[in-house]
Amino acid sequence: MLKQIEKTNPITPPFHSPHWEKILNENNICLWSVDARTLKTLQISSACQSILGYSKQEFIENSCLWEEILYLNDKERVLQQLRSIENGHSAKLEYRIRTQHGGYKWVSDYISSVHDENTHLVRYDRVIMDIDHQKKTEDELTYLAFHDSLTGLPNRRKLEMELQKALTEATNNHHFVGILFIDIDRFKDINDSLGHKMGDKFIQTMAKRLKENLRPDDIISRQGGDEFVILLKNLTNSLALEEMAARISQVMAEPIKIVDHEYRLGVSIGTSIFPDHGLEADVLMMRADHAMYLAKENKTGIQQYQTGMSKSLSRKMLLEQYLHRAIEHDELYLEYQPIIDVCSNEIIGLEALLRWMHPVLGNISPGEFIQIAEESDLILKLSNWVLFTVCRQRRYWMDQGLAYFYISINVPAQQIHQDTFIETIKRALKQYKLPAEFLKIEITERTAMTNVVKALTTMRELQEFGVDIILDDFGIGYSSISYLVQYPFNTIKIDKSFIQDLHHNSSQKSVCRSLVAMGKNLGMNVVAEGVEEFEQYYYLCSIGCDKMQGYYFSKPISQDLVESLTNHIYTVKL
Structure with missing residues (x-):
């Protein structure tokens, strides 16, 4: 019915039967035949009323009706396509x-030309369907993908696109482009004292103020948390950037009245300008960010980027600043290192390892950024992200039918000593419907010995719930047999420092043999970490250590490689 019909004589519309009319109406499809010369309607199904808003008779009597109801902004494009x-x-x-109510709706229109036996164009056959709901859903999803849900402002992804376009235009027109990177001072105090709901109201108020004080062409974006970026396009000189920064600083310092109380919060603003401070979007953003951080540190309010400024910021200061945004910007990811049962040559577990890929600085070493996180409240945020990500990923692998294996996560002292820790674990498992035996908790000896009563209570509750506890880095801390008996450890992991020199250090061999024997005698699983060489593997096998982890078997791998590895029996390299 939809393909082009040739050599048709006589010309008969293909949808005149009551049977077809019934099917088309029930499926809200309008078939329409139009004379190619006069554009008069030859026949049209009654679904035109529900789809196009006008009756069959109205279309038959008015050959121009369809063109009259075309939405003005689409008219030229549609008529041009028709000519082809x-x-x-x-x-x-x-x-x-x-529509007759003054609005508009989306339709799809498949049009095919029909010719007679002399190949003369005689009519158009059309299939029209209502796609209004589909198009509006697509528009809504597109909007959500490029806008912040709390403020309705463009988000970071949208800003990146607009900044790229602005730089191209500025290059062609020899104009400047300015960036204001804005951070609300002491906003954490608002969240901590008044709660996150009140904090959201502050963010919405600040966003409204910023938007009201921009030029029509300027773009404001919420980067996440309490950070905003303003993109100033088509600047004729750099003074306009300084004037806008001063204006924003003044406006944002005005009191905010919420629930009969007034609050005053200032902002720290960092600025950069194209082309003086960089030619690429990410460089300009980074330099405005650096300037903002210095403005906050030095309490100057406004700071323009200056050549060499980045070098004056210590790496630790920068990483702490960037780490606050790493989760929101999807810069964190996990790698997984297999734990092998060397008797069966199978992967029995994976240790989840946190990684950070910064868009400018590249891969940041975990040893560097985790220490920074532990010195602030960021470690809790990162640890919870790891917990929920692991549960989601293991559930996905479970649904894919991957072999049975657990995933262990490293839990810092700050997290395990939180009153809400047990509930957080339960909530993560419940959210992803993940059985508790698929998750194991790794803690160090130092963590276990900090606030002993609290740690013991928490570990016993976890074990009762079905989550096993692994003692990590065993042998380098405070361990004694009495402590091991008290704590409900299911597994101990011998620290890699005892494994490294096994093949040429007899003392290390003796210590390692004792550690393995101690764990086995207490009925615990024993895992040797940091196995990198055949000689280490061979000796560990000889003393009865049958579970190992290290580069000899596999380095930490991506989730895609996990899926291919765990579908097969693991073969030990001999």
């Missing part, structure tokens, strides 16, 4: 029509 059909082609159009 005259050459024997078909076309599928999507356009808007004006």
